[in-house]
Amino acid sequence: MKRLELLRDEIDKCVRCGTCRATCPTTKALGIETASPRGRVSLVDAYSKNEIGLTEVYLKHLKECTLCGACRSNCPNGVDTIAIFASARAEAIEKNGVPLAASLVFRNLLDTGGLMGLGLKLASKLQGLLFKDSSAGMGLLSRFSLPLVGSGRLVPPLAKTFFLDLPEVKALSGVESKSGRPKVAFYSGCGINYLMPELGSKSIDVIKKAGADAFVPQGQVCCGMPAYAMGDIKAARAMALKNLEELERADADFIATSCATCGHGLKRLMVDILSDEPELKARAEKVASKVRDISELLIHELGFKTGSSSGQKRIVTYHDPCHLGRAQGLREEPRDIIKMSGNATLKEMKNPCLCCGLGGGLMYNNYELSMDIARIKAENIKNSGAEIVATACPGCMVQLRDGLHRFGVSAQVKHVIELL
């Protein structure tokens, strides 16, 4: 109970006004109090006072949260709900242990070249047996009802060759900077490495075009956000430490990522989770200060500009990833990239910063609820009339593709830099 005792004041700060009911994606989807931040805080409060135990019902509701942070940003009393929910999950993991599947994944994400790499490479070869291509070409549809997958679910195909294994990327691991050009270390993260290597290559291209030297530190591992969300603080800390060392070694001017979640993981989680040791904290802060989302890097650091309009303009709407808009305060930059692309007209959807439904491990914990949220998002995208929904996070892209496919919305999903 130590973790939660440290948060006693934070928990007590919730006065149960219910303002969070209006902003929470799960409250929007289910409408009931048990799926509201106020309800979850009340549950954690009761658990921390031993009024309820670590029961199935308690864990079910605790795991319904996407950790999107909308309640925290809108709480009149400034309650750090994310800290409360994440600590409660960590507390549960410490008592109950990490679920086997998650534990395997996290242990292997710690070592990109190791077991996970091998396992995933094998899976990459075998996926044709289990999945067929979707007609829309956005992903794979499961041929059978698979455990953890279910039938009719659109899952992203594993890359034939992972980003970090691409020969041209390997060649970039030790590039010396040309004089005067900023040296940018590209942090791919798991989404780009395993699922969207082409997005990684595109990122490198754009960074180079913008006048910087890009290279890819090969020893990078998962940013730790998925492990943190599940409550596996140990795994998340080990990942943070490994990345800290690798990124220090990289000695770059900037560390760029095209993943909103990784950006938040490196800017904030790495520092928070290592702050138990002052020396590590100082080092993490130094590395974190160099981290930039790709839109932030292009606009604020490299003064990126593109040429004039090229051909027909398409209607593009933008989905704010929670880890970019709310967590990093970057709302205008990705929109600027869309406007800069020259072939897009930005048209806002209703509630662009509503979570896509994937976050906080919800897609894994409660796929049905995750899709209930995706339904709201899909409807907003449809009503915007956009042909393309652009965003800035591979995780959101996976979820949006699945949601749009499921609810029959034809808009294409792209990363903002893919518009350039």
Added chain:
Amino acid sequence: MLSNTVKTELKRIAGEGNVSFSKEELLCYSYDATNKLHLPDAVVFPSGPEEISLILKMANSEGFPVIPRGAGTGFSGGSLPVNGGVVISFEKMKRILEIDTENLIAVVEPGVVTWDLQQSVEKLGLFYPPDPSSLKMSTIGGNIAECAGGPRAIKYGVTRDYVLGLEVVLPTGEIVNTGVRTAKGVVGYDLTRLIVGSEGTLGIVTKAILKLLPLPEVTRTMLALFDDLKDAARATAAIIKAKVVPSTLEIVDSTSLRCVEEYANVGLPKAGALLLIEVDGNVDAVKKEAEAVAGVCLDNGATDFRTARDKHEVKDLWKARRAISASLYRVKPHKINEDIVVPRSRISDLVEGLKIISEKYNVLIASFGHAGDGNIHVNVMYDRKDASEAANANDAVVEIFKLTLGLGGTISGEHGVGTAKMKYLEMELTQAAIDSMKKIKAALDPKGILNPGKIFPAAEKDPALSGALAN
């Protein structure tokens, strides 16, 4: 405690997935915005009046309390299950059944969130004015039960002014339709008005027929700053006297201003007091009224007067305004939150009196609210751990009520009595008035099973009302 027979019956009536007895889930239905916790014995999510009727009939025969609940955002404890029992949550009855653009009527289920209804009718050029600060989460059913008001009350009135008719399940289980779906109607007693504001003690609303208005062409939002709260109060009276009827005339004192700016960070200026004023209507009238308001404010000591530039600025201002109440906890961990009303011409006297009370009891009093209709949210801030401060806060509240009643006001404008104000009921109402209300309650709810322990302080001692409580 509910018997196993009752539990089985509840599951049969509402369906397995629409009833919960687990302590974890009951905990989530044990509180409202008063932050008091009372655990119910069950929570049920009905889908229609017939289910509720069966539950109420069983409550009468088996003797357990039934407590209707919307979003649980009330400030007076109206939805608290103070004696346990079965909470009827309307979170799954939230359909807008009809928007009749020819007769300007909406028919809704009680679980509809007020904001969602407003958005839906505004798309059709219509307007549902009642706007409690909780409008983005509170429900029409809860608004009806408490007769919620809001900033627009000054021009448009409160919830009661928009309820034409209701479908109600009486405490004994009969389903009745009250009121009309026409502009007029005087057949029989006005049961609609009796139910509106009855805090869920006389019947459970299952459907509401609401009056709509045409959406005003334009709204202009303005801010006036003052060095002193008294000047702002004087300006308020002067605006009314100038025969301008703003759609909103809100006052915010310096403490509230500071707390909410800390939260919303929208660039609210530091000032002794602020007035947030809106005028709405057709373009010409709005222009004329806005000019009149500006003139009156500046004549009455406004140090600055601004007009919101765009809809984002308006949105920010309202986000801030609606968050004041909860953001006040930034200065002290606890507060007594009252919503007194005085005649509009006496706002200055009220402000003066509050200052004296604050000094006398050495407690911080933050005031804000609907100055335009005389309804001020007075928040006495304290720390429960400090026993003498807590006692002072309580004494200050009694004195505030005396002051309010002395000025010709009422102790609650829009929150209701619930549990929070019941001990003060006798300060405002005569015994004869209270007795007549109790007779109405006893006639409709002879066994006292519907939302017991609310409004009337002596309910437990009254045999006519204590049927369920004795169990």
